[in-house]
Amino acid sequence: MSIKAEVVNDSTFNITIGERFDFSLVTEFRNTYEDLDPRVNQIDIDLSATQYMDSSALGMLLNMQKVLAERQLTYRILNTRPQIARILQISRFNKKFEIQ
């Protein structure tokens, strides 16, 4: 599993990333939200399995927000491991994402 995406409870779009979140996932990640259900008002990115992350992953997350800028969406990043939380913290992602 590298990426798994599904709509849960009608309005939450859940994206689960695998062990690595790096530039090899650029296209696959972009495709997950290509035809996003109009009812969705929240996107959850689940990083519970993710151990490795690079800056292109940060780019992918920000790019998603840019592409979907016209929609009123809230974004959450869930279940980060300490090492990953540190990367998000260094990059000040808490300004744009709710990090849990």
Place this chain on the structure above:
Amino acid sequence: MVKILIVDDEEINRIMLREILSEAGYSDFIEAGNGREAVEVARQHKPDIVLLDVIMPGMSGIEAAPQIKASSPDCYLPILFITSLDDEQSLVKCLESGGDDFISKPFEKIILHAKVKAHERTRHLSLEIQDKNQSLTYFQLEVERNHHIVEHIFDNAIGRNPIITDYFDFYTQPEAQFNGDLFLCEQSPSGGVYLFIGDFTGHGLASAIGAIPVAQLFTAMTLKGLAVGEMASRLNRLLVNLLPADMFCVASILEIHANGKNFTLWSGGLPRLAVKTPEQEIRLLIDPQHMPLGILEEHEFDNQTQYFETEWGDTLLLYTDGLMESHHKELGMLGEEGVEQWFTRNSQVNAQLLVDKAELYRAGEAAEDDITIVLFRSRPFQFKLPELLAEPIPFNLSFHLTAQHIKDAEVIDQVVAIVNSIPGLAAIRSELFTVITELTNNAIEHGILGLSSELKAEPEGFIEYYEQRRERIEQLEQGDIWITVQRLMPDNVLEISMQDSGPGFDAASLKNCENETFGRGFVLIRELCQSLQIFDSGKQIKVILPIAPIIDDADITS
């Protein structure tokens, strides 16, 4: 062939007996003229039936009978006394000395035939039993020997480190009673702990056997610090290949962070996990999400994990279904709710107490399944990290990547895998991944391929950027990257140098771009590393990365 020993001092009697018995089809006879001779012959020739005269010169039949019996200690040897005596006292003496029956003189053919035949049957049965006893003894010894061997292997394969088990209160059945339950715990490279609690279908040696490969693989994976979901996938693959179709392993894999309160769980079929607060209130109940290990093929298998947090002082309870399936004649099965009630009603609850309560509840009935119980009081782990035990030695690792390597999509993975395989670096594997990936991508994308990060500023440009990257890599004919990774002592840091054959770049352009989709790589490297230096107008970058586990901010403040 039945061998008959005829003992009589009068030859005429011996001849008559032979004649009569020959008529009944017997042909293998041995003879003796007195008691002493009879004992000797019996020892040598091992007869099946003995016809023994009572009164003989030298040693009488009554004296000889016990010694003749002794020549066949493991198997019934019928002794029939030949006698013309008819006083009760003498007959009793014959029986007491080991006789089994009488043949009276003068001989009556039909009675004699019938009696010999009857004793032959008993002798035959006894021989069969002796034969089976021997086989049984042999098998028993073999099973014992095998158990000893397997027990030895088990002890070695499933050794639990007391430094880790000290943090847990647990109950497992003695290993000598091979059972289908398995409890493993290992330290993680980042200072936390991995647990495996499993329950193979069935009982006994057959179900215990699966524990060995699981333990070996689990230990190997904990050394590498693999993610819980990845562990689940690999264990599942192992068991699908190994186990017969009707056998599987109900299991939970739990990673506890070094701070003792962040958990990652993959759970396949074990009873739900419970967490209680110090006030004895249930804080969390976490249901299993998956099918057991060893059932689903790789493409069907789901390695999704659950993440949860506790507070220090909370108690976590994990157990196999042998506990909740404890059965009471009237109250029925204990169930998860029953276990949780016991768990929360007593602030001093421990694994042995739960086992004892279950035994009382069953009211003397044996447990139907194996029982394993693990309790953990949430608190930080304070292990001495393995790399601090011995003084590390410095090393210098260098790579030279040419265009051919750069074209390979897996090249960065390979470099990271090689560096991460160095003992002692597992604790910073995530940081190493990020730093090496950033530096190498920077060298490839900007140094060799000449891509411009500014492209990434627009939403569609982001994808365009990676499109261009792919195209230029395909067309790439020349380019070199030199990477060196050195461990510097006594500071115990890694110096990573990345040099490329490209034209270099303007380092000033990287400043102040934190809110953009690019330039983040450098921000990350600067934060993760002690220092970052750019040489030769951007053609070479050197960073210093400390080799120590990262300290969670939460741990410092609390």
